[in-house]
Amino acid sequence: MGASNERLAKSTLLVHEQLRGGQMWSRVVRRGQVLTLIDVEGGATPAALFYNARQPLERYNMADTLKAQHTAMLTRGHVLYSDMGRVLMSIVDDGAGWHDTFTGHMDRATSVRKFGEGSYQTLRNDFHRDTRSNFLIELGKHGLGKRDIVPNVNFFTKVAVDADGNLTFVAASAPERHVSLRAEMDVLVVLSNTPHPLDPSPRYAPKPLALTLHEGRPAADDDVCRTSCEQNARGFQLTEDYLLSL
Amino acid sequence: MEQRLVESTRLPSEASYREVIESGCGYSKLVRRGELLRIVDLEGNQAVDTLFYSASDPSERYSATATIVAQNKLYLSTGSRLVSSEGNVLLTIVADTCGRHDTLGGACAAESNQVRYALDKRHMHSCRDSFLLELALHHPHMTKRDLTSNINFFMNVPVTSDGTLRFADGISGKGRYVELRAETDVLVLISNCPQLNNPCNAYDPTPVEVLIFPARADVHEET
Numbered sequence: 001m002g003a004s005n006e007r008l009a010k011s012t013l014l015v016h017e018q019l020r021g022g023q024m025w026s027r028v029v030r031r032g033q034v035l036t037l038i039d040v041e042g043g044a045t046p047a048a049l050f051y052n053a054r055q056p057l058e059r060y061n062m063a064d065t066l067k068a069q070h071t072a073m074l075t076r077g078h079v080l081y082s083d084m085g086r087v088l089m090s091i092v093d094d095g096a097g098w099h100d101t102f103t104g105h106m107d108r109a110t111s112v113r114k115f116g117e118g119s120y121q122t123l124r125n126d127f128h129r130d131t132r133s134n135f136l137i138e139l140g141k142h143g144l145g146k147r148d149i150v151p152n153v154n155f156f157t158k159v160a161v162d163a164d165g166n167l168t169f170v171a172a173s174a175p176e177r178h179v180s181l182r183a184e185m186d187v188l189v190v191l192s193n194t195p196h197p198l199d200p201s202p203r204y205a206p207k208p209l210a211l212t213l214h215e216g217r218p219a220a221d222d223d224v225c226r227t228s229c230e231q232n233a234r235g236f237q238l239t240e241d242y243l244l245s246l
Numbered sequence: 247m248e249q250r251l252v253e254s255t256r257l258p259s260e261a262s263y264r265e266v267i268e269s270g271c272g273y274s275k276l277v278r279r280g281e282l283l284r285i286v287d288l289e290g291n292q293a294v295d296t297l298f299y300s301a302s303d304p305s306e307r308y309s310a311t312a313t314i315v316a317q318n319k320l321y322l323s324t325g326s327r328l329v330s331s332e333g334n335v336l337l338t339i340v341a342d343t344c345g346r347h348d349t350l351g352g353a354c355a356a357e358s359n360q361v362r363y364a365l366d367k368r369h370m371h372s373c374r375d376s377f378l379l380e381l382a383l384h385h386p387h388m389t390k391r392d393l394t395s396n397i398n399f400f401m402n403v404p405v406t407s408d409g410t411l412r413f414a415d416g417i418s419g420k421g422r423y424v425e426l427r428a429e430t431d432v433l434v435l436i437s438n439c440p441q442l443n444n445p446c447n448a449y450d451p452t453p454v455e456v457l458i459f460p461a462r463a464d465v466h467e468e469t
Contacts, residue, residue, distance in 0.1 A: 050413070063309075063352020067359045068409050072350065074407035083374075084392075085357025097410065102350055104311020108332050146331065147391040152313045161405040165320035165346075183415055197315045235361045 015213035019046075019189045021206030022129035025191040026138045028053040028211075031243070034092065034216040037191075039156045042175040043207040044197040045227060047131045048153045049139075050080055054246070056144055058082045060093030061152040062101050068231040071209050072161065074099040077228035079184070086239040087232070090225035093162065093180035098158040099171045104151055106197045115195075115204035130205045131226045134192035142188060149231040155179055159197050169198040182225075183214055184239050210233040249345035249417075252324040254425045255280060256459045265457040269451035270371050270440035276301055277428045279462025282340065285402045285436075289452035291416035293439040294399040295353045295373040298328060298336050301431035304388055307331045310349045310395035312421045320405060322347040322397065327427070330335040338430050342424035344418045350396040350411065353377065354441045373437035380435060387460035398439075399424050401446050413444050 012031065019025055021044070024210035028128060029035050037046060061083035069078055076094040079087045091099075097228045111130035118128025126220070135149055156179070158172035192210045195201075226236045247373075258264075261284075269292070277283050285294055297385045300306035312329040314320055325437045346467050355374035359367040381386045381388045382409070399417035404409055 057390055061352065062360075063350060064355070064358045064361070065353065066350055067358065067413075070411050071409055072405040072411045081358070081361065083355065083357070083393075085361045102311060103315050104309065107333055126263070145304045147332065151395050159406060161320055161408070161409075163404075165405070167314070167318050167320065198318070208447070233360050234365055237365070238360060 012215040013212060014215060015211070017211050018143050019191070019193045019209040019211065021193060021208055023193050024134035024138045025211070026141065027189055029187050029189050029213065030176050031183050032216045032218045033186050034180050034182045034214045035087070035189060036050045036178050036180040036212045036214070037155055038176065038178045038210040038212070039173045040175065042177070043174045044173060044193060044209045045199065046155050046209050048155060049092065049135060049190040050142070051135045051188040052082060053188045054086065056148065056188060058084045058086070059148065059150055060088055060153070066101060068203065069229060069237065072101060073158070074101060076095040077224045078155070079225050079232055081235060085235065086242055087184040088237045089183055089185050090179040090219060090223070092178065092182045092225065093178070096156050096172050096179060098151065099179065100154040100157040100159045102151060103133070103154060103159050103196070103198055105192070106195065107132035114202065118204055129194050131194040135190060138190045139194070143174065152174060154196055159198060169196070169200060182219070183220060183223045184236070185243060250324060251343050251345055252341050253343060254284065254341035254423070257322050258276070259456060260459055261457040262460045264455060265327060265453050266453050267436060267438045268323060268453050269400060269438055270376070271438050272376035273436040273438070274380050274384055274454070275456065277432050277434055278457060278461070279428050279430050281428050282436060282459040283337070283428065284425040284457040284459070285399055286421065286455040286457065287344070288421070288455055289420045290420040290422070291400070291418055291448040292452050292454055293401040293441065293446040295396045295437040295439050296398045296455050297377070297394070297435040299392070299433040299435070300330060300336065301433050304392060304433060306330045307394060308336060308397070308462055309371070309393065313419050314349055320349060322349060335429045337426040337428050340427045344400055344422040344424060346402060347402040347424065348401040349395070350405070351398050351401060351403045351413070353396050353437060354439065359443060367443065370442065371440040373439050378438035379433060385433070387398070398446070415445055415446060421423055
């Protein structure tokens with residue numbers, strides 16, 4: 001457990017939940033609060049989308065996140081940018097070291113091709129869930145839909161790229177690995193704890209995910225996410241300017 | 247770097263439509279199923295930010311992630327199938343004399359320019375602005391909700407094995423082109439990128455040309 005995780009353990013725990021394999025989740029995480037995802041058994045690959053809770057037209061933007069920080073993957077010190085040049089979430093702690101940004105998610109048709117039908121009629125609540133359906137359901141609860149689905153983050157997943165751009169899925173998870181994200185404004189977080197599209201396993205067997213939400217404080221002046229690059233210093237400044245208007 | 251350059255089977259004189267898009271301009275056009283859409287980098291090293299939508303239901307649109315996963319490869323070239331958010335193939339790249347096109351770099355915006363370069367860059371023209379104006383003028387039922395991760399034709403954004411993203415010098419040149427066959431009726435939305443802060447346009451945005459070739463009933467173009 002890293003130093004920042006020990007500090008977290010001492011701060012106020014607001015939520016502690018377990019998500020089964022296949023389950024979806026959404027919640028508004030308030031500015032300063034820290035959401036920690038824990039890969040309980042190893043092998044969980046939660047997909048995530050992020051929106052400004054006050055104005056969901058502002059949402060996580062993969063390209064702007066990658067361009068600003070000159071990275072194709074995410075780890076501690078990186079932030080998740082919105083399409084309005086502002087910081088939605090900061091990655092303040094990370095035991096995995098690599099989270100995927102560009103391989104998206106499976107839909108119902110790809111899930112059926114890969115894992116078979118897995119219907120509710122035969123499996124009841126162990127039926128096969130796919131990420132896109134889960135996103136549509138959870139987004140629907142907030143008045144959002146298809147047009148609001150953008151390239152998502154896949155936590156605990158590494159996808160390596162060779163010189164020609166060919167992709168290789170690399171298991172980046174292990175039991176009890178975690179990633180902690182601090183909200184830099186009030187953020188609607190949508191999670192789907194479903195299989196990754198490049199996971200080579202032919203069997204539908206998504207693993208459980210634990211999550212905690214702790215009370216916390218917004219990024220300090222010497223915060224690792226603010227100081228990791230000059231672009232992020234400007235991103236935090238633009239975020240704080242925006243919050244003055246609320 | 248693997249590069250397979252494939253030339254088109256069509257002569258420019260066979261085009262049913264030609265239009266030059268000046269640098270910094272937005273553009274949109276309906277391309278019918280079977281028609282070929284060619285985009286020509288007239289002067290070289292231009293970035294052409296491009297989005298595609300199903301003409302019958304624009305909530306179905308080009309998906310960068312579904313396209314990347316379907317071909318298990320990050321970059322686009324001849325043979326790449328552009329997959330929609332609903333898992334359908336919208337277009338197929340049938341010719342490419344550049345060799346590699348970017349899927350990750352997205353479109354520039356006033357706000358992201360402020361983050362990337364300096365807070366005083368907000369006044370500069372951007373692809374986001376061109377997209378928004380084109381939609382507002384010609385497709386008012388579409389909004390910023392419909393702007394998702396776009397293709398940057400002719401742009402070279404390599405990812406290294408340690409996960410670093412680089413904006414490298416262009417590999418395109420004067421007269422190079424990419425040609426796509428529409429597999430369904432599609433709306434193409436283009437911003438001919440006005441970025442002046444990085445080498446994606448060699449610091450000198452230039453015009454591109456769009457050509458459309460009629461469908462050939464008797465020939466099924468190879469991919």
